[in-house]
Amino acid sequence: MKQFLFFIQKEFYHLLRDKRTLFILFGMPVVQIVIFGFALTNEVKNSRIAILDQSKDEVTASITQQLEASQYFDIEKNLQSEADIEPAFREGKIKLVIVFPSQFQSTLLHTNTAPIQLIADATDPNVANTLTNYASAIILDYQNNIRGNQDFPYMIQTEMRMLYNPQMKGSYNFVPGVMAMVLMLVCAMMTSISIVREKEIGTMEVILVSPMVPLRVVIAKMVPYLLLSMINIGSILVLSVFALDVPIQGSLLLLVFECFLFTITSLALGLFISSITNSQQTAMLISLMGMFLPTIMFSGFMFPVENMPLPLQIISNVVPAKWFYYIVKAVMIKGLGFFSIWKETMILAGMTTVLMLISIKKFKTRLE
Amino acid sequence: MKEDFAISVRELTKRFNDFTAVNAITFDVKQGEIFGFLGANGAGKTTAMRMLCGLSFPTSGQAMVAGYDLYQDAEKIKKSIGYMSQKFSLYEDLTIRENIRFYGGIYGLNDHEIKSKTETLVHQLHLEEQVNKLVKSLPLGWKQKLSFSVAMIHQPKIVFLDEPTGGVDPITRREFWTLIYQAASKGTTVFVTTHYMDEAEYCDRVSIMVDGRIDALDTPLELKRKFNAPSMEEVFVQLARKAKRGD
Numbered sequence: 090m091k092q093f094l095f096f097i098q099k100e101f102y103h104l105l106r107d108k109r110t111l112f113i114l115f116g117m118p119v120v121q122i123v124i125f126g127f128a129l130t131n132e133v134k135n136s137r138i139a140i141l142d143q144s145k146d147e148v149t150a151s152i153t154q155q156l157e158a159s160q161y162f163d164i165e166k167n168l169q170s171e172a173d174i175e176p177a178f179r180e181g182k183i184k185l186v187i188v189f190p191s192q193f194q195s196t197l198l199h200t201n202t203a204p205i206q207l208i209a210d211a212t213d214p215n216v217a218n219t220l221t222n223y224a225s226a227i228i229l230d231y232q233n234n235i236r237g238n239q240d241f242p243y244m245i246q247t248e249m250r251m252l253y254n255p256q257m258k259g260s261y262n263f264v265p266g267v268m269a270m271v272l273m274l275v276c277a278m279m280t281s282i283s284i285v286r287e288k289e290i291g292t293m294e295v296i297l298v299s300p301m302v303p304l305r306v307v308i309a310k311m312v313p314y315l316l317l318s319m320i321n322i323g324s325i326l327v328l329s330v331f332a333l334d335v336p337i338q339g340s341l342l343l344l345v346f347e348c349f350l351f352t353i354t355s356l357a358l359g360l361f362i363s364s365i366t367n368s369q370q371t372a373m374l375i376s377l378m379g380m381f382l383p384t385i386m387f388s389g390f391m392f393p394v395e396n397m398p399l400p401l402q403i404i405s406n407v408v409p410a411k412w413f414y415y416i417v418k419a420v421m422i423k424g425l426g427f428f429s430i431w432k433e434t435m436i437l438a439g440m441t442t443v444l445m446l447i448s449i450k451k452f453k454t455r456l457e
Numbered sequence: 458m459k460e461d462f463a464i465s466v467r468e469l470t471k472r473f474n475d476f477t478a479v480n481a482i483t484f485d486v487k488q489g490e491i492f493g494f495l496g497a498n499g500a501g502k503t504t505a506m507r508m509l510c511g512l513s514f515p516t517s518g519q520a521m522v523a524g525y526d527l528y529q530d531a532e533k534i535k536k537s538i539g540y541m542s543q544k545f546s547l548y549e550d551l552t553i554r555e556n557i558r559f560y561g562g563i564y565g566l567n568d569h570e571i572k573s574k575t576e577t578l579v580h581q582l583h584l585e586e587q588v589n590k591l592v593k594s595l596p597l598g599w600k601q602k603l604s605f606s607v608a609m610i611h612q613p614k615i616v617f618l619d620e621p622t623g624g625v626d627p628i629t630r631r632e633f634w635t636l637i638y639q640a641a642s643k644g645t646t647v648f649v650t651t652h653y654m655d656e657a658e659y660c661d662r663v664s665i666m667v668d669g670r671i672d673a674l675d676t677p678l679e680l681k682r683k684f685n686a687p688s689m690e691e692v693f694v695q696l697a698r699k700a701k702r703g704d
Contacts, residue, residue, distance in 0.1 A: 095562025099551065106550045291544025295608075298510045298540040298617075300532060301563045 092301055096309035103283065104313050114279070118271045118321045119328065125263045126333045133219045137165040138185040139177050144193035152205075152231050156187065161223045178210050185209045185220045253338075253423050264329040265417035266390030268348065269410040271321055272355050273384045276314050278376035280359030284310055285372040288363075303452055311356045318352045319345075338424030347420060347430075350437055351413040355380075357444035358409070364451035384410035412437045462521070463488045463615050463646035464509060469518035471504050478504040480669035481518065486662075488614075491637060491647045493657045496666030497697045502650050503543070503619060505666070509648070510540050510617055523614045536564075539608035539616040543623065547604055549593035553584055556592055557607060564611035578606045598629030605636055609645070616640065618649040622656065634659050654690040665693060667700050 104111060138156070142149050156162050165183060168174060177183045188206035190196070197203035207224050209217035254261040287293040296306060322345070329335040337344060362375050385391055387405035394405045405411050412433045419425040419433075427434070464486040471479040479501045486492045496502040507513040509522055511531045520527040523537035547556045554575060561571040579588050582602055592600060601621060608616055618637075622630045634656065641647050649660070657663050657677060664674040673680055673696055677689055684692045 091567070092563050092565060095559055098562075099548070099555070099559045102551050102555060103548070290549075291542045291546045292548060294512060294542045294544075295540055295546045295560075296563065297512055298535060298538065299560075299563045300535040300565065 093305050093309055096301070096306065097312050100283070100309060100313045104317070110279075114275055114317060115321070115324070117274070118267065118325050121267045121271065122264070122325055122328045122333070125267055126260050126328075133216060133223070134160055135163050136161060136184045136216070136220055137182050138162050138187060138220075138224075139166040139168050139174075139183045140164055141168040141171065141174065141186060141188045143191040144189045146194035148194040148197060148235075149189040152189075152228060153187075155227050155231055156224065159223070159227055161220070174208060178208075183210070184216060185224060187224060258333075258335070260329065260333040260335050261422050262418075263390065264325070264333065264335050265414050265421060266385075266388060268322065268325055268417055269351070269384055269388055269390065269413050270381070271325065272318055272348070272352055272413075273358075273380055273410060274376075275318050275321060276352055276355030277359040277362065277380045278373060279317075280311060280314050280356050281362035281366075281372040281376055282369050283314075284360065284363035285366060285369050288367050289369060304449060307360060307449060307452055311360070314356060314359075315352055318355075319349070322348045322352075335421075337421050339420035339426065343427055344417065344420045347413070347416045347434065347437075350434065350441065351409065351416075354409045354413075354437060354441040354444065357441050357448055360448035360452065361444055364448050383408045387411055388414040390414055407440075409437060409440050412440075461488060462486060463490070463523060464492075464648065465521040466509070467519040469505065469508060469520050470516045471501075471508060471513065472516045477669050479508070479515075482666070482669075482671045484664055484671060484674055486615075486646060486648060488646055489641055489644050490661045491641050491649065491659065493660030493663035494648060494650045494666070495657055495663055495693060496650075497700055500666040500697075500700065501669040502666050506617055506619055506648070506650060510538060511535060536611075537614045539611065539613035541604055541608040541616070541618045541621050543619040545597075545600055545604060547592050547600060547607065550591060552591055553579070553588045553595075553603060556603070557610065560607045561610050566611060574610055578610070582606060598625045598632070601625055601629070602633055602636060605633065609640060613645065615646040615648060618647065620650055620652065622651065622653065630656070654688065654693055657689040657693070663689070665696050667696050672696050672699070 140153055140156075142153065153164070157164050162185075166177060168177060168186065171188075174186050174188075177186060186208040188208065190204060190206075193203050193205075205228060207221050209221050211217040251257055284293075287296070297303065326337065326344075330337060358380055359376070362372055362379070366372050366375060387394065387401070387408040388410040389405075390410075394402055394411065397405065416430045416433050416437070419430050462485045464484075466485070467483050468481045469479060469483070470477065470481050482505060494502050494506065504513065508515045509520060509527070511527070511534055515527065522534045525531075525533045525537070527534065548559070551559065557575045557578060558571055561574055566574065575588075579585055582599070584599070584603070587595065587599075592603070595603070605616075605618070605621060608618075622633050625633070630653070637647050637649070637659075649656075651657065660677065662674065662676050663680060664671050665680075666672070673683075673692070675683065680692050681687070681689065684695055686692045686695065
């Protein structure tokens with residue numbers, strides 16, 4: 090036991106002496122949360138649009154005003170003719186052009202129908218889609234207003250409720266994602282590097298010649314990163330609750346437990362990586378390409394897994410982050426209890442056990 | 458196999474797939490002896506040493522180290538031996554004191570033992586002023602000496618040194634050998650590999666490996682006589698020339 094404590098103490102020396110890495114390890118989650126929370130977002134806000142108003146009447150003025158009033162649009166330009174549309178898009182700032190044909194109001198009043206054209210820059214299809222939807226909604230809203238209290242004989246009304254995330258905030262989606270990313274990076278990458286470094290500098294041989302039991306070496310290597318990760322989880326949760334207003338709906342204890350489990354999974358992955366390579370660079374590359382990238386791609390954090398082709402969906406099942414992401418979303422955002430996520434938890438626990446067993450077995454014999 | 462040998466090896470063999478790194482070597486090392494383990498690069502000496510240290514499993518053959526069977530009592534062997542690897546094996550980002558503490562710790566020394574060991578060791582190496590400095594600030598020669606002393610921290614019966622003086626100047630090498638002699642005089646068996654033939658002359662007995670086999674084993678004096686050579690260097694060159702595999 091004493092041996093073990095000496096070893097952990099040494100690991101902490103390594104960790105604390107390397108100020109730059111330490112700064113990155115603690116700073117990374119904070120920076121990621123801040124960047125994702127305030128800078129990177131797939132919500133569409135303040136998009137620049139242009140209006141080509143060939144009618145210039147009361148109705149078009151009022152619709153334009155409502156567009157301008159919404160948080161989604163900023164009217165950048167008033168175009169004079171159809172010939173201005175192309176150049177406006179080419180400049181690249183304008184994402185949407187709204188075209189009112191001439192005689193808009195009178196057409197509307199006399200024929201009861203009038204066309205508005207929405208032209209969007211679809212180089213980014215998602216943004217184009219969102220913008221046209223927003224604009225249509227605002228126009229529809231206006232139409233409902235002018236219709237007044239006139240009753241139609243049949244009317245289907247859609248009523249929407251955004252469950253769990255009424256304000257449709259992107260942060261509800263990425264806080265769990267950032268957690269998976271940070272844990273994966275800190276645990277898998279740092280553990281693998283710290284073990285492989287000892288192989289590189291030759292101290293691992295000396296340790297293995299000593300009476301220190303390999304299993305204890307492995308555990309001692311993991312303890313500091315486990316602790317570090319728990320601190321990181323803490324800072325992510327505090328930031329998300331207080332800075333991003335993402336509440337923790339479910340049990341905090343359950344959430345922390347699941348984070349703990351995933352940390353162990355990541356540590357096991359790191360150990361596994363260290364058992365298949367002998368150089369720090371390779372370990373880093375494998376962690377980034379083999380762990381970090383799949384975490385981003387297959388966890389559902391950036392790209393919905395349901396929309397992927399079947400083979401990719403099947404692959405996504407072996408990515409631990411996918412299960413963790415699901416669990417965190419369920420507990421943190423939906424407020425579900427353990428009975429709703431026990432299956433996913435078991436899958437994660439199973440993966441961890443298998444990885445751990447393989448890596449420990451490999452660790453013992455790897456200097457053969 | 459007799460018990461009074463520090464190391465006793467019979468037909469020890471290591472094969473990697475169809476490559477025989479170590480080919481049925483047999484030798485004994487007496488207690489308190491400085492045993493030079495020589496061979497060209499790729500002759501198999503590091504592999505042989507790693508098997509004796511428990512870092513690598515033999516393919517076949519028998520070996521007793523410090524009176525324990527290599528297969529049965531690997532854990533007991535670990536407690537009885539010290540090892541200094543080819544690569545420099547202290548932590549550069551730890552101080553001298555912390556390195557000593559760590560290695561003392563993993564060999565199961567208690568706080569009190571570590572403290573007194575640190576003092577003797579630091580005094581012996583004249584490192585009093587550097588004891589709280591990071592190891593990376595030390596010159597290579599001092600690191601090697603420190604590394605050796607750390608490998609001896611638990612007073613092992615046998616210490617394995619894998620090219621301990623690689624890359625250090627002649628004066629430091631001489632000082633290093635003084636440390637080796639001190640250890641041997643206290644009864645520690647020293648098993649050392651080297652490429653420096655002047656160091657081979659310092660050994661009590663020397664074995665020379667060629668292509669995975671031990672081609673010669675005797676005192677330096679006797680070897681020179683047998684091969685009719687003026688120096689160990691000449692003996693080594695005569696033997697190593699026969700080698701079919703390079704590195």
